[in-house]
Amino acid sequence: MNELEQNLEKYAALAVSIGVNVQSGQTLVVNAPLDAAVLVRKIAKKAYEAGAKHVYVEWNDEDLTYIKYKHAPDEAFLEYPMWRAKGMEQLAEEGAAFLTIYSPNPDLLKDIDPKRIANFTKTASQALSNYRSALMADKNCWSLISVPTPAWAKKIFPDLTEEQAISKLWDVIFDVTRVSLADPIQAWQEHNDRLAKMVEYLNSKQYKQLIYEAPGTNLTVDLVDNHVWHGGAAVSENGVRFNPNIPTEEVFTMPHKDGVNGIVRNTKPLNYGGNLIDGFTLTFKDGKVVDFTAEKGYETLKHLLDTDEGARHLGEVALVPHQSPISASNLIFYNTLFDENAACHLALGKAYPTNIKDGAAMSKEELAQHGVNDSLIHEDFMIGSAELNIDGVTKDGKREPIFRNGNWAFELE
Secondary structure, three states: OOHHHHHHHHHHHHHHHHHOOOOOOOEEEEEEEHHHHHHHHHHHHHHHHOOOOEEEEEEEOHHHHHHHHHHOOHHHHHOOOHHHHHHHHHHHHOOOEEEEEOOOOOOOOOOOOHHHHHHHHHHHHHHOHHHHHHHHOOOOOEEEEOOOOHHHHHHHOOOOOHHHHHHHHHHHHHHHOOOOOOOHHHHHHHHHHHHHHHHHHHHHHOOOEEEEEEOOEEEEEEEOOOEOOEEOOEEOOOOOEEOOEOOOOOEEEOEEEEEEEEEEEOOOOEEEOOEEEEEEEEEEEOOEEEEEEEEEOHHHHHHHHOOOHHHHOEEEEEEOOOOOHHHHOOOOOOOHHHHOOOOOEEEEEOOOHHHEOOHHHOOHHHHHHOOOOOOOOEEEEEOOOOOOEEEEEOOOOOEEEEEEOOEEOOOOO
C-alpha cells in the first residue's frame, strides 16, 4: 500500500469515527462529487465496519450543474424536487448521520446570470429548511470534509499541471486535517480538548460585546445574553460526540441580531454559488447591513444580502488565530471550509440555536425574542489577519484584550 492509499484509509477512518461518529445500526448519508468516488468507497467500508446499517450516497457532478444553469429555462430555478427534500427530512428524523464532501469549483458559474443562481439557492434553501435546521441544532451528527478536484486544485496551484496540483492539494489536506500524523484520531481528540479549554474560558467570561479593529474594520458586536461558545467537537441530541468540520480551528458564538454596528472588510475571497466575491465591505447599523461595496462579485453579494430579511444580519462570530495550521500554509483555498479555519470570520444569516443556553429547545418565536437571527442562508466570510485586534467588553464595562495582531492575547494552561 503506497503513502496516498494509506492516507486515504486514515482519512476515511477519521471521517467515520471523528467526523460523524457512526453508531451501530445507524444510516450514513454521504453527499459527494464524482471525483471523490475512491474515498467514498473507503468511507462506506469503514462505516459498515463501525456497524452502519445503510450507507446512501448522493452523487453530484459540477459539469451537469453548469449545463443546467447554462441551458435550463428560468422557471427551472424556482423549483426543487420535494421528494428529495422530504427524503432528507425523513432520514434526519430517523437519526441518520450526514457527511458532505465539499469541493466546489470557485469559478464554475462565473458566466451565469447571478439572478438564476440566487433564485435556485433560495428555492433549495426553502425546500431543505427543516433538514438544515435539524443539523444546525445538532439533532443529528454531521460533518464536512473535502477532496481535491481538478478545477479546485488548479485554482490554488495554477502553475502546476492538473496531476501535480491534485497531488499537492492532497498533501495539504492531509497535513491540515492531521491525517499525515501517525495517529490522526488521537491527534483530533487532543485538538478537541484544546479547543474545549478555550470554549470553557470564553463561556466563563460572558462578554457583553466584542470590538474588532483592523485596516478597513471598526466593528462592535453585541453578544446575546446567555450565549454559548462552541468549538471542535459537538454533541448530538442522542449524546454522540462528532466533529462538524474537518479541519476546524475555530471557537464561535452568537451575536445579537440587532446589536452590530460599524464597518468590516473581508480579508479572503468568498466562494459563493460558483462565484467569487472579494474586496468587499459591509456597513452595519443596529444589526443590519445598510451599505456594502465589492471590488469583485458585487451583484452576487447583492443577491446574497437580498435573500431575505435575516440575510443582512449576523448569525455567528468565530475566532481563529492567524497562526493556525491552515493559515500557516500561506494558501488561499477558495473553499470556506478551509479559509474560515485560517482566519476569524463572521456569518451572515441563520444562527446556530445551540449558541444560546437551551436554544435547541426554543421555538422560532422564542429565539427571536432573545435576539437570535433567522434566515434561509448561513454564509461565513473571513475578516481575520495578522493586523486584527479584538477586545471583549465585560458586563461591568471593562475592556479586555482577546486578540492582538491576529492571535490570542492570552494563554491557557
